[in-house]
Structure formats: structure tokens, C-alpha cells
Amino acid sequence: MELKLTAAEVEAYLAEVFPQVDGRFRILDLAPMRLTCEMAVSEVNLRPGGTVSGPAMFELADCAYYMVTLAMIGRQALTVTTSCTINFMRKPQPGPLRAEARILKLGRALSVGDVLLYSAGVEAPVAQASLTYSIPPDRPR
Amino acid sequence: MELKLTAAEVEAYLAEVFPQVDGRFRILDLAPMRLTCEMAVSEVNLRPGGTVSGPAMFELADCAYYMVTLAMIGRQALTVTTSCTINFMRKPQPGPLRAEARILKLGRALSVGDVLLYSAGVEAPVAQASLTYSIPPDRPR
């Protein structure tokens, strides 16, 4: 399967439909079924001790998977998360986080895949997420 | 098992260790192994169409479960989420969300349970989450 959108198109679309997250997520690499992106971490995402909060990590995993799915299916704002399992494995450093998302199945109605989260200065992943997105039925094919 | 903290003590402790979330979560009811709380939803938590974002729902589930666990084990700031599975089932209304958290197992090292999220004006739950928290080994018993 081929990409329907470029990295720049995905970022522009995200800024359009989710103005709140605009500018915090930057795509580092995009290939069919795979995307790597980075999330800037601000004060509000930190926890005492300087680590990144769980909800911020969830948001990154969720957004990375949304972006890789959109890159494959095109602009479908109504594509929504139906489920996410996230395992928190290591304490991230207070800096930016990187997400590596891959689609394992892109069906007509569901996109299923996983995301690994990395923190600068920590070699092993800090979190792993499995996600399912529901794709609106009326999408053009 | 009995409560180690009152609702007021849990709220005060949350404000102390997570200053960022202070004031957004209000405990409505607390009993051994069960807690109901409400999260105020601000502009930043909304999505186009007026619905509450997935990360905001995750944060509520996570925080509700943290609070019920603390109420049972006492002030243990290092208690951290190790995993969460969340199923998004219905679109919430743009108002506040309510969480009903229950502990299914409170062991020495892990607290395992679930949370149902409700939106004002929607009778059925909008999301369901299963969570595991790790409890620091050195807690006084």
C-alpha cells in the first residue's frame, strides 16, 4: 500500500483539525505503514522529579498512530481511537519524546498497530502502545 | 480493607504532588476500594465538534485510579501506572466527565482495577479502562 499524504500534508492537516496540538508534533520520518515523530514536552507535561506524565505519553502514542493512519488513508478527520493499551516501562527524561508507529493491519473499518516511545538518553523504549482506530465507513477508496 | 486517607486528604495530596492537575479533579464519593470523581473539562481538552479528547479521558481514568489506590495505601507518591487499556465507546458531551473507579486487586506490589467514564447527558459509559499501578516496595504496612 502507498502513502496518500506526505509528512508536510499530515502535519498541516493535524494543525487544521486539532489546533490545540499544532506545533508540538513533528514528523521525522514517514514511509508506507510506518512513521517516526517527536513531541516537544512542556512544563505542563512534567511530573515531580522531572519525568514526563503518563497522559502526555498516551497523547504522543495516540497522535503518532493517528498520523500514520491518515498518511495511508488520506484526510479523514472522523477516524477515531477505539482502544489503546499502553505499557509504561521506564521513566523518561524530561526532554522531547520520540514515537515509532507502525500499522500492522489496515482494513476497511479498522487500523490496528503499535507504537514504541523513546526518550532522549534512554536507549530502550520507555513505553509501548497497541492501538485500534476506527475508520469512517464512507471514505473514498 | 479500610481507607487510609479521606477524600479531602487525597485531593490535598494530589494538589501537592501534581500541582498541574490541582483543582481539575473533585472526589464525589469515596469508599473502600471505590471512588467516584469528576474532571472539569477546559478548552484545551476539547476536539473539533465539541467532544472531549482521548488523552483527556485517559488522564481522568489514570488520575481516578491513582486516587482510589492512594486512598487505600496512603501517601505513596512513587506509585506509578504500569499499564492501561482504554476502550472509547461513545462520544462524550463537551461538559465535565465523571469516573467510577474500583480496585479489583490490591496486592503488595500491584493495584489492579477498572474505571468507567460517564459524560453528563449520556446514560451509558463513554469509555472503560483497566489499569495496573505499581506500588513501591518500601511502603509501610
Add this chain to the structure above:
Amino acid sequence: MELKLTAAEVEAYLAEVFPQVDGRFRILDLAPMRLTCEMAVSEVNLRPGGTVSGPAMFELADCAYYMVTLAMIGRQALTVTTSCTINFMRKPQPGPLRAEARILKLGRALSVGDVLLYSAGVEAPVAQASLTYSIPPDRPR
């Protein structure tokens, strides 16, 4: 929403489509969106020390949720599990296990809910599962 099948009809249908499981699952109680059933545990389901194996508990959760979904939507053999999260919390006794399944959302395409598993002689649940079933699109409505 109302039941489309009785407990006897669900059991008969299960025996027809899954001959391998016939006779091991018995419905104890069935109401709209809720079902309680029991699984007989045989030697092959046991683990050293006499506890029930994880795969056997998964099978019970999966089958209980399949049955409650069928009871609501009617005979739809192609209804399949798309995801399951199961938390194992306590060691079951070697006897039969009981499952309490409830549907939290019954949509056109997905049935989402959870199951608690109980072991005779253990008051608290031994496992908790969240499941999503996909419902074939051509079902009569």
C-alpha cells in the same frame, strides 16, 4: 435492548458452531446485556499446583462474551473477537470457573464489554477481561 435468543438457544447454537466446546459451558443466568456462565475445568486446563491455566481462563472470558453478544444480536457465527485484554489477579482453585459478562456498548459493527472471572472458594475475582467483538456487517436489523 432486548434478548434475541434464550439461554437454551445460545447453548444449542454454541454446540452447533463450536462442537469442540460443547458441554463445557453452561449458562447460569441471562438478561439483556448480561450473562453469567460456568466452565467445567478438565485435567488439560490445569497447571502444576492445581491451578487453572491462563489460556483456559482466556477461553472462558472469550466464550462468555461471545454468548452474551449472540444473545443480543442473534445467530451470527461470523462475529469474531478483535481484541481482548485480560488481567490475571489471583490463583484460581482447580474447580469450575464462573464468568460474569456484560456488554458496555453494542454498536452496529462492534460489541465492547468486560468479563469478571470467579473461582469457587475465592470471593474476589481471579481475572478481569475487556473484549471487543466485530459483528459482521450484513446482520439483519
Add this chain to the structure above:
Amino acid sequence: MELKLTAAEVEAYLAEVFPQVDGRFRILDLAPMRLTCEMAVSEVNLRPGGTVSGPAMFELADCAYYMVTLAMIGRQALTVTTSCTINFMRKPQPGPLRAEARILKLGRALSVGDVLLYSAGVEAPVAQASLTYSIPPDRPR
């Protein structure tokens, strides 16, 4: 981290502690933190239409992850699954299934990782699982 057991030692240990599964699982490849194995599928694991049942896929994911964890920590029979999330993505063929397990975090108390399941003749994975195993506290280090 290094392997504590060889593939033959893991298979022999599995046969000893879980006599019921003996002979059904064969390790194809073992490296630190990674294991590939194959499960023979018998009549009892099949579903109408010739596909492999969900519980059989769960069993394979669970057993593959158990084996890779044991290979890293040594003979610790009391190592038990605490949670598993499994996403079923494609219908497997009726033949043997292959599992590729990797450990993402091997801590003192928990082993966290994932497993992809493949069916002969289907290029993409048929299922993905994330697992957490609890490691008994008294293990020699």
C-alpha cells in the same frame, strides 16, 4: 543481558513444568531478549471454516513469551502472566502458527514485551499481543 538457558533447556523445562503442552511448541530461534517458536495446531484448536481458535492463539503468545522470559531469567516456574492484550487481525490458515516474541523490559519484578503471530501462507501478522509476566521475588540474581 545474556541468555541463561539454551533453546533445548527451555523446551525441556517447559515439558517438565507444563506436561500438557509438551511437544506442541518448538523453538526455532533464540537470542537474548528474542525468541521465535512454532505451535503445532491440532483438531481441537480449529474453528469452523478451518481457522485457528482465539484461545489457541492466546496460548501460543503466552507460551512464547513465557519461554523467552525463562531463557533470560532461568528456571523460575512461578513466573506467571499478569496481563495480556491480544489483537486478532487476520484469519490464520489451519496449519501451524509461528510466534516472534521480544522482551522490551526485563526488570526485577516484571517482564514486559510483545509477540507477533504468523500463519503459514499469510505474510502479515495474524495477531499481536502485549504481555506482562510477574517474576517471583526470590529469584537468584
